[in-house]
Amino acid sequence: MIKFNHVYKVFEKDIKALDDVTFSIEKGEFVFLTGPSGAGKTTVFNMLYREETADMGTIFVENTDIFHLAKRKIPFYRRRIGFVFQDFKLLFDRSIFENIALPLTITGAPQEFIKKTVHEAIEKIGLGGKADLNPWHLSGGEKQKTAIARATILNPPFIMADEPTGNLDEESSWQIMNMFGELNSKGTTIMIASHNKEITSRMAKRVIRLESGKVVLS
Amino acid sequence: MIKFNHVYKVFEKDIKALDDVTFSIEKGEFVFLTGPSGAGKTTVFNMLYREETADMGTIFVENTDIFHLAKRKIPFYRRRIGFVFQDFKLLFDRSIFENIALPLTITGAPQEFIKKTVHEAIEKIGLGGKADLNPWHLSGGEKQKTAIARATILNPPFIMADEPTGNLDEESSWQIMNMFGELNSKGTTIMIASHNKEITSRMAKRVIRLESGKVVLS
Amino acid sequence: MRWLKEVFLNFRRSGFMSLISIGTIVLAVTALGGYYLINESIAYTVKRVQQKVEVVVFLHDGLEKEKIDNIITEAKTLPAVADIVFTSKEDAYTEFLKDPDIAGIMKTFDGNPLPDSINVKLKEYSKDNINKIVKFFDSKEGVEDIQYGGSEIDNLINIINVVKMIAGAAGIIFIVSALLVVSNIIKLTVYARRQDIYIFRMIGASESFIRMPFIAEGIVHGFIGGLIGWGLVYGVVTILITQVRKETGIDLAEFYLFSPDFFNIKFMLASIGTGTLLGFTGAIFAQGRLFR
Amino acid sequence: MRWLKEVFLNFRRSGFMSLISIGTIVLAVTALGGYYLINESIAYTVKRVQQKVEVVVFLHDGLEKEKIDNIITEAKTLPAVADIVFTSKEDAYTEFLKDPDIAGIMKTFDGNPLPDSINVKLKEYSKDNINKIVKFFDSKEGVEDIQYGGSEIDNLINIINVVKMIAGAAGIIFIVSALLVVSNIIKLTVYARRQDIYIFRMIGASESFIRMPFIAEGIVHGFIGGLIGWGLVYGVVTILITQVRKETGIDLAEFYLFSPDFFNIKFMLASIGTGTLLGFTGAIFAQGRLFR
């Protein structure tokens, strides 16, 4: 399903962000990506998202070499991945509703369907009364929940989340993890970067650990 | 030192962000502010920072009623508080060095002094080789460390940090907490919002807990 | 539909950016429209003045009627000649006497000091045509003098040509500037919304989905700008005509370009078209760089 | 020093924004400069033409020398009169004979058909002065006719006044537009950097620390824009003078405004001053709204 083949990435100033990274994830797996700050977790995601390319090595997703994807196909590739960014990447000039609806808008879904689906999602993350607020007005945790709702609204076959509980209290964190677990049990492949040892150990899922760009556990 | 007196804050849509909040913090204290997502922690900080005003109630800092501070005095008031924002608030068109140097630049410190002080700070947070990079290129944890370095560069008598370890791995988190502890032992008053139960309990410091805008532990 | 909605959303979000964009197009359309009107009006005036240019041929006293008729008949075959009128010295005298001032002077002469003359109207004014006519009459026996108002007009035309050259250069500079400003304003819009665009792209929006609103924005701004620009020119010209009539008694409205007909339909459409084209082109120009 | 550094930093960060800002000022300065030059040159030309206006008084044949001298002496006391020259009919005849064409016509008369005349130069051209002089001579015995080139010039002045009115209105529109564009461009810069400003303020930067760079930016852009604008006008006028000289033989450089002296010092300073003022005013205008 996802296959990293000896992937290298060096940034200016000789920062080896990824150093011979090789691993593979099967369809339907639930994987944690851990490692200290600066280990290369976000870089792994950026490559999977075709935001960055490798200096060496290949990455296959569903048997497609994603570095040889035609440029015009990238948007469609991305729609198959629900991504929760470490810094949320919410649109600050649209409401919570519009932010969560964005992936649906992009695919040209009918208004009625968008309304129904998005309102359901907003209820689910407990932001019922705040649909028309600007993300600016949300607390850190609420922003994160919004980002998660947006990433899952299209029911993508892959969900990747970069530190999705960094801003959440314990209760919310478990709530979100349970959401991911549920999606996973319906067949969604899930990959989550996290520092939270309690969560990663209690969830008892597969852990891929990076340290200074090297895979030390897989 | 810091005194909240029956502070109320209601946002549009009847969101009671702060609901009769009263507490006080003595000079030199180290206090954790905890509570679930949306409890009002950031709102407390925004008021202390004079970014937001209360609907009712007063706040005194060093015996000054901060809501009656003259407008032109606010910048000087803010320079006495080192603030680590939940979303970092780094300048993405300046280098790490320039970001950390900002509070010094604002006060008109001499170039030589800035250079020395900032480079020391950068070494201390372990970003030695990345002084000239743009924050854009940093990992989440590195951004957070930069934000902390900026907040502490002026040696302010108060340090407030909103979820300063949300993006950090355990090791870095303890490193940062030790930094705060060290500053506290030199007399700095410290107030930290955190969800991390492990840290708040292991540090064994005073905890103020908010829930739905109400103080439930103080 | 979505694009139009985006344009309005964007107007709400950053109204004053949209206002500059529209304002710039208004300026450009106003300037181009004004330039066009002035240019055409000058051309029209020059043509009207040129139509009045005649070559006047003075004949020797006592040239026989037959010879004169021969010259006129032959002259009529010249391709440059539109019409020929013969004025006998008696007719000329009678004409002169009608003006009391001149009559006084005329009376001081004994007899009629005026010569016979032939007035030649040109089909089309040009130095070449005048030269041909002058050459023709110069070769004829019995011609005393040939006069034509050409030289002053040629001077005028020279000056007008220089003015036109400057105005033309200014016009080109203006179109280029307008395009630059419009495209840069849209670039600024793009720039101000780079974070949005980045997020859109991250979420999997197609390039056309991202780009179309900006092009729609250019077109809408261009349309509005063109309309306002037309209104401005229309208003200024209307005020101008009124004022000029009041101040000098000259009726500018008789120059066909200032006629309401022209204004109401063709010129409005041209202004809106120019504005829309400017907006569209500006938007296209704005695309290249920031979307790499 | 810091402000200048900020301006340069900002140029590096968003060069094309700065370029629009400078470009707009260049446009404004160029337009204003051009307008001023044309305006002044027209005024200068009108004055020169007016200076040539004379009142010519034709006298009755055989008026006594003594009476003529009396009239001239008295006329010289009029405040509107600058100089008076008497031309006897003999002098006029001699003068006319110098032109071979006219000489031919003159010879067809027997004797000298020309009258004595008095040429009156005006101190300053004005309808009023002309009327006074005409009235004076009209009241004198022995005056046959009074001529002056006033009416054509008055027509010309009427037209020029209308043109000036239009140009003046356009000038005001242009200054206002330039200010709007410049201030909006700076607002855009402010807008694009709103996050930075917010952060600066959060960290405890004083208002002046935040605002100064923008004002410095306006001034620097204005200075550069004014300089370039001056260069453009200078270049265009230089080319213009060369071209006009080549095409029509008219030497525009003899109009004092186009003289190198004027250009090199006063006009350059004025252009830079105008640009800087525009930039500064624009920056000040931009402050109000976004800094609340």
Ligand SMILES: Nc1ncnc2c1ncn2[C@@H]1O[C@H](COP(=O)(O)OP(=O)(O)OP(=O)(O)O)[C@@H](O)[C@H]1O
């Ligand atoms: N564009 C870039 N230019 C230069 N260096 C970069 C760039 N992007 C990432 N890096 C560096 O690569 C290393 C890995 O970064 P990455 O963001 O993948 O870390 P991470 O594992 O996500 O860390 P965190 O848990 O703190 O988010 C870091 O040292 C970072 O500074």
Ligand SMILES: Nc1ncnc2c1ncn2[C@@H]1O[C@H](COP(=O)(O)OP(=O)(O)OP(=O)(O)O)[C@@H](O)[C@H]1O
């Ligand atoms: N400007 C605003 N307009 C409307 N509601 C707001 C605004 N700012 C905050 N709120 C609401 O006030 C409540 C408290 O927000 P606050 O940011 O203080 O929470 P928090 O304790 O910091 O949460 P977190 O741990 O998730 O950051 C939330 O429900 C939030 O949605």
Ligand SMILES: [Mg+2]
């Ligand atoms: Mg990361």
Ligand SMILES: [Mg+2]
């Ligand atoms: Mg918060």
